[in-house]
Amino acid sequence: MPVLSRLIPSPVVVDISRGALDDLAGLLADQRISSSGKLAIAVSGGSGRALKERLAPALPGADWFPVAGGTIDAAVKLADDIKGNHYDALVGLGGGKIIDVAKYAAARVGVPMVAVATNLSHDGLCSPVATLDNDNGRGSYGVPTPIAMVIDLDVVREAPATFIRSGVGDAISNISCVADWELSHRLTGEKVDGLAAAMARTAGESVLHHPGGVGDDEFLVVLAEALVLTGIAMSISGDSRPASGGCHEISHAFDLLYPTRRASHGEQVGLGAAFAMFLRGSHADAGLFTEVLRRHGLPVLAEEMGFTADEFVRAVEFAPQTRPGRFTILEHLDLTHDQIRDAYADYAKTIRS
Missing domain, CATH: 3.40.50.1970 (Rossmann fold)
Incomplete structure (x- = not known):
């Protein structure tokens, strides 16, 4: 053989x-x-x-x-x-x-x-x-x-702790990115590289479930390893797909729509990932995401990132245009402006309760 x-x-x-x-x-x-x-x-x-x-x-x-x-x-x-x-x-x-x-x-x-x-x-x-x-x-x-x-x-x-917090948001967003990749596989037939997906998801989960914080050496090693493994996952797949989904489309929209006010990449994708998990109907997962983001000092609402709810809705609406041809939960649901506004209001109410 x-x-x-x-x-x-x-x-x-x-x-x-x-x-x-x-x-x-x-x-x-x-x-x-x-x-x-x-x-x-x-x-x-x-x-x-x-x-x-x-x-x-x-x-x-x-x-x-x-x-x-x-x-x-x-x-x-x-x-x-x-x-x-x-x-x-x-x-x-x-x-x-x-x-x-x-x-x-x-x-x-x-x-x-x-x-x-x-x-x-x-x-x-x-x-x-x-x-x-x-x-x-x-x-x-x-x-x-x-x-x-x-x-x-x-x-x-x-380095300022804000840099480490940004890395946390980017790492855990992998879980949402891989979910988008698998959604695209089911609905459009897009090929998923199983090794790249497993590596990216495992990297994200290692940070999501680690009890440590930004001042803990053990946590910093896990975070550093997760970021390195995510980079290798992208090399394996030949593109950014294992670590770029709807949450990153939302972040790119913030970058393009509000270039002088954008937050850190990790803050934007962390919030985008929590909202994307909510859009999938997985309120428990969205709750876990927001719990971990809060514990590490990251925003879970647009207002905590310096944006209004309307600005967040506009970014989500614009997001699919930032990656033409990429299929995520945003393209799948294809929500109208009013539907995004209502979904964000429901998300905000759920995570506050």
């Missing part, structure tokens, strides 16, 4: 631990990513400066490139700055914006990319997608998966 298998795109090394940054040079050399130490390192202009001072003595062969914002223009500029210099790898050192800029630039130049995350705000840390602001708002660009993933829990703890 033949033994069948498939190759799964994933980092060659994932290091989630306290003090992981202190051995970054050794890790890259041991894994033969950069034995020469000739690295390009992209950092933010804020926290990146302090990290540069800390790491520069151990990385004497590295060139440092400050990055201003998570835009397509910044990514193209970084690619232009590093091309032709024959670097072993490009290291993205910072939060989600810096990592996404580095992923895009590395893909454009054709060098391996190492993600060194300083916060846990979303599942893009290890995904094959770079989300960058452009002239039309915000776009998603396909890129290779990082060759290595490093998360120093000591550094993560120094």
Whole structure:
């Protein structure tokens, strides 16, 4: 009997631990990513400066490139700055914006990319997608998966807790995303990659059911692992489907309709996921989602996120236009403006009771 298998795109090394940054040079050399130490390192202009001072003595062969914002223009500029210099790898050192800029630039130049995350705000840390602001708002660009993933829990703890809370919302939204994927399979025949779905759902449930909080190392490890696994799930499926459903359509709608007022990605998708679970008729699951979101300090109502109920209804109504061709609970129900308004009122009443 033949033994069948498939190759799964994933980092060659994932290091989630306290003090992981202190051995970054050794890790890259041991894994033969950069034995020469000739690295390009992209950092933010804020926290990146302090990290540069800390790491520069151990990385004497590295060139440092400050990055201003998570835009397509910044990514193209970084690619232009590093091309032709024959670097072993490009290291993205910072939060989600810096990592996404580095992923895009590395893909454009054709060098391996190492993600060194300083916060846990979303599942893009290890995904094959770079989300960058452009002239039309915000776009998603396909890129290779990082060759290595490093998360120093000591550094993560120094970041504002809002970043960790955002990661919680993004992680648990996987459960709603996979439910949308399976709904599409049943109703439209869309193919579901079972391994990718299982990985994304398990990652979400590990965070949803963990009793710890943002100040707990054990919880931070589980959250970091969940975000990394979600990125790998997207690589396995070949797109963002395991971690992008109706909840993400709602978030994209907020980004497009209210670009100067949007909340964090995790806050938006967390609320979107709770509402999507309610729309499925699963009030118990919606209740669990809102309970966990509240426990971690995340909003469960539009008003807690700085939006009116009418603005939320408008975002939900607009949401399907953000991902044409994607089938979720929103496309399935195809609710009118008044039906969305009534559903949100029922949701708000249910979670308050």
